[in-house]
Amino acid sequence: MSKTVExxxxxxxxxxxxxxTQLPKICKQTDSQLIYRPMLLGGIFKATGNVSPITVPAxxxxxxxxxxxxxxxxxxxxKFNPNFPINTLMLMRAVTGMQLHHPERFQAFIDCLFHALWVEGCSLDDPATVAAVLTQNGFDPNEVLALTADEAVKATLKENTEEAVQRGVFGAPSMFVGDQLFFGQDRLDFVLEALRTQ
Known part of the structure; x- marks a missing residue:
């Protein structure tokens, strides 16, 4: 399988x-591999001068x-999350830590967090809420919290974010097929097309 989407x-x-929710289907259709690259959107915004669309009310x-x-x-x-925008530093360190140290549980981990944020509307910048969500989904909150303090985890998230900036990323989601950058979930048709012609 040589075709990939970062x-x-x-x-x-x-x-x-x-x-x-859509990229796994696209990769299955095209016999491609989906490579998850956690980054910190706040760091991307700071490095590029970009801001969240929410800052412009209309x-x-x-x-x-x-x-x-x-x-x-x-x-x-x-579901619109009433706590948006959310500080995701600890969450993204946890995601990076799971990817590095527990890759076999990585997919389930991000699935449960995406669901909590964008289906249930949970406040995941509240540690007690995060702990409850993790426990309900079979994860040990203390083990996850320990991952967020790991220096290698912090360094990897920082490196991913810096690499994203160097490659032209200015927001999320950003997807690469080869050297081609596609920004926004509304560009998934172009991702599919690029994979079909790769």
Missing amino acids: FFFDLGSPATYLAH KGRYMFQDLDRYAKRYGVPL
């Missing part, structure tokens, strides 16, 4: 959640209406 993502982006309102349209098209649930 998926630079941050859990705190609802558009990234939608891409997450744009923010439109964005959620548009995402709702796509959710209906994809046939997946989506």
Whole structure:
């Protein structure tokens, strides 16, 4: 399997959640491998001068209406999280830690966090809520918390974020097929096309 999609993502982006629901299907259709690349969206914004669409009220309102349209098209649930925007530093360190140290549980881990954020509308910048979500999904909150303090985990997340900036990423979700960058879950048709012609 030589065809790959690199998926630079941050859990705190609802558009990234939608891409997450569709990319495995696209990769299955094209016999491609999906490579998850956790990054810190706040770091991307800081490095590139970009900001969340929510900072422009009219744009923010439109964005959620548009995402709702796509959710209906994809046939997946989506709920506006009242706690948005969410500080995802600890979450993304946890995601990176699971990928590094428990790859066999990585998919289930991000699935449960995406679901908690964008289907249940949970406040995942609240440690007690995070602990409850993890426990309900069969993860040990203390073990996950320990991963977020691991220096190798912190360094990997920082390196991923820096690499993303160097490769032209300015927001999430960002996907690479070879050297081609595709930004936004509304560009998945181009990702599919690139994989079919790769």
